[in-house]
Amino acid sequence: MSRIIACYKWVADEADMKINPDMSVDLSKAKGKISDYDRNVIEAAVQMAKISGDLAVTLTFGSPKAKLSLKDALSRGPAEGFWVNSEMAEQADGAASAKVLAAAIDKIGDYKLIICGEGASDTFARQVGPSIAARLGIPCVSSAIKMELSGNEVKVSRKLEDGIEIVAAQLPAVVCILPEINRPPIPGLKAVLDAGKKPTREYKIEELGLLDSDLGARNETIEFKAYVMNRKNIVLDGETAVDKVQALVGSLKKEGII
Amino acid sequence: MPGIYVYSDKVQEAAALIGLAAQSGKEVCCISLDSNQAQELKEYGPERIIILNGNSPLPENYAQSIAELIKNEEGELFLVASTVRGRELAAKTAGYLDCGMVSDAESLVFEDEGIVSTRLMYGGSVVQKEIIRQLAVVTVPAGNLQAVKKENAPVSIVSLEVQADPRVRLIETLPVKRDKIDLASAEKVVCVGMGLDKQEDMKMAEELAQLLGAEIACTRGIAEERQWLPVESYIGISGAKIKPSLYISMGVSGQVQHVVGIRDSKIIVAVDSNEKAPIIKAADYSIIGDMYEIIPLLIEELKKA
Numbered sequence: 001m002s003r004i005i006a007c008y009k010w011v012a013d014e015a016d017m018k019i020n021p022d023m024s025v026d027l028s029k030a031k032g033k034i035s036d037y038d039r040n041v042i043e044a045a046v047q048m049a050k051i052s053g054d055l056a057v058t059l060t061f062g063s064p065k066a067k068l069s070l071k072d073a074l075s076r077g078p079a080e081g082f083w084v085n086s087e088m089a090e091q092a093d094g095a096a097s098a099k100v101l102a103a104a105i106d107k108i109g110d111y112k113l114i115i116c117g118e119g120a121s122d123t124f125a126r127q128v129g130p131s132i133a134a135r136l137g138i139p140c141v142s143s144a145i146k147m148e149l150s151g152n153e154v155k156v157s158r159k160l161e162d163g164i165e166i167v168a169a170q171l172p173a174v175v176c177i178l179p180e181i182n183r184p185p186i187p188g189l190k191a192v193l194d195a196g197k198k199p200t201r202e203y204k205i206e207e208l209g210l211l212d213s214d215l216g217a218r219n220e221t222i223e224f225k226a227y228v229m230n231r232k233n234i235v236l237d238g239e240t241a242v243d244k245v246q247a248l249v250g251s252l253k254k255e256g257i258i
Numbered sequence: 259m260p261g262i263y264v265y266s267d268k269v270q271e272a273a274a275l276i277g278l279a280a281q282s283g284k285e286v287c288c289i290s291l292d293s294n295q296a297q298e299l300k301e302y303g304p305e306r307i308i309i310l311n312g313n314s315p316l317p318e319n320y321a322q323s324i325a326e327l328i329k330n331e332e333g334e335l336f337l338v339a340s341t342v343r344g345r346e347l348a349a350k351t352a353g354y355l356d357c358g359m360v361s362d363a364e365s366l367v368f369e370d371e372g373i374v375s376t377r378l379m380y381g382g383s384v385v386q387k388e389i390i391r392q393l394a395v396v397t398v399p400a401g402n403l404q405a406v407k408k409e410n411a412p413v414s415i416v417s418l419e420v421q422a423d424p425r426v427r428l429i430e431t432l433p434v435k436r437d438k439i440d441l442a443s444a445e446k447v448v449c450v451g452m453g454l455d456k457q458e459d460m461k462m463a464e465e466l467a468q469l470l471g472a473e474i475a476c477t478r479g480i481a482e483e484r485q486w487l488p489v490e491s492y493i494g495i496s497g498a499k500i501k502p503s504l505y506i507s508m509g510v511s512g513q514v515q516h517v518v519g520i521r522d523s524k525i526i527v528a529v530d531s532n533e534k535a536p537i538i539k540a541a542d543y544s545i546i547g548d549m550y551e552i553i554p555l556l557i558e559e560l561k562k563a
Binding site: 014017025037093094095098099118119121122123124125126127128129130131132133134135138139140141142143155158159160161163164165166167168169170173176178179180183217218219220221222223224225226227229231232233234235236241242244245246248249251252253255257258 | 343362383538
């Protein structure tokens with residue numbers, strides 16, 4: 001029995017994002033959540049482990065705030081939760097995150113499959129999964145919509161721009177998944193209660209043989225601002241619904257669109 | 259040789275990247291995995307083309323070879339078009355090089371102090387501007403960039419034998435299933451959202467679409483949760499990005515993940531009962547009202563027009 005490791009990111013919930021009048025972004029009141037696709041990641045690991053008889057575990061790299069994520073992640077079915085705890089996670093770029101996760105995976109050991117989301121719901125940079133694979137020196141398959149283990153390979157269906165491609169990767173491998181791969185159920189009460197009793201393991205950066213200075217962002221962020229979409233924002237008015245509809249048709253004609 | 263390296267599995271996008279890289283005034287080296295493609299790319303006048311010959315049909319399997327090439331030649335920047343293959347190849351290359359990476363750069367400007375890039379975060383609601391001062395990999399959605407041919411430019415072409423990663427093998431490519439949906443090039447789009455009560459109400463949307471000569475699209479929930487339309491029909495950050503002259507939504511709340519996919523529409527029209535729905539802020543024209551009343555009226559009115 002070896003491990004199937006589901007990597008997830010604990011992100012600020014964009015629904016709680018506030019935009020200040022100067023267009024700066026305030027996330028200080030935002031609650032955390034498991035990144036959207038990463039719920040599919042955890043579900044995929046649980047499903048794969050059920051079939052293969054392996055052990056599904058979770059791994060995250062986060063600041064002390066991410067401690068909250070462990071119970072949530074484990075309520076979704078995995079047997080054990082690993083967490084690299086560091087303040088550095090707050091400003092980590094893709095390179096730093098991949099470096100930390102790869103080192104943690106190495107430390108956890110005895111793995112056959114690493115599952116990542118195609119992208120995180122905050123940055124959506126889609127780089128950490130393949131970068132982990134490169135750093136561990138193992139194969140990677142991205143854009144996965146279906147996968148199955150067979151022998152010493154994982155067979156993956158990938159969604160490309162113009163069709164579906166089926167590939168097989170030698171294990172151990174990293175697979176980055178799209179959300180259509182499964183539908184994660186909402187954990188039941190019993191699962192939530194059981195999650196509290198499951199083992200968790202916390203690592204510090206130093207235990208992974210890394211230093212904080214290895215984790216600085218490679219590029220300097222010089223601006224972080226709300227995106228402004230310039231639209232006319234005309235709400236069509238009228239006494240009756242018919243008036244509003246006529247106003248709309250009139251406007252679209254004037255625009256030369258109909 | 260220090261310079262900018264470009265790659266795409268799609269020849270037009272590689273051509274566009276050559277033009278983008280040339281704006282830096284630095285030497286542009288185009289990496290190609292196919293000698294026929296290399297001949298086509300020659301027309302766009304990169305200073306160099308390096309053809310990597312290996313034995314895998316999957317471009318992603320050349321990441322390590324590319325990383326070694328860039329490292330040996332002390333390249334400064336690797337630009338890759340944001341296709342599915344390109345993104346994976348780019349991220350792996352950045353991993354092998356242990357360098358920074360900017361994904362899906364919306365803009366890239368070569369300045370004296372460094373390369374200034376912008377990209378979107380949080381489903382398109384936030385813009386992050388970064389400055390790149392050291393070796394980096396950048397992916398660029400190059401589909402909209404113009405490629406310009408350069409007549410009679412001298413191009414040096416060399417071939418290198420490399421070892422592709424043999425550990426991922428291609429089993430098969432399934433016949434392209436193009437269900438006549440081509441949202442990306444649709445001129446008009448009618449989009450349905452979770453505000454629709456039942457599947458038969460799709461008829462209303464279809465009638466409107468037919469009148470307008472529009473394609474039908476939807477939000478992720480309609481495709482994935484309710485499965486009323488194929489997943490190819492949903493618009494958003496993980497779905498289709500559209501740029502029609504007209505987009506009309508019905509029952510779409512307008513979460514940022516959806517809105518990022520419609521941003522390039524010329525005119526956005528929203529019909530929604532909730533005046534506080536985010537789609538109203540994203541729209542040019544809105545009607546606040548019950549779509550079950552408004553859409554049939556709109557159909558009537560368009561029939562008259």
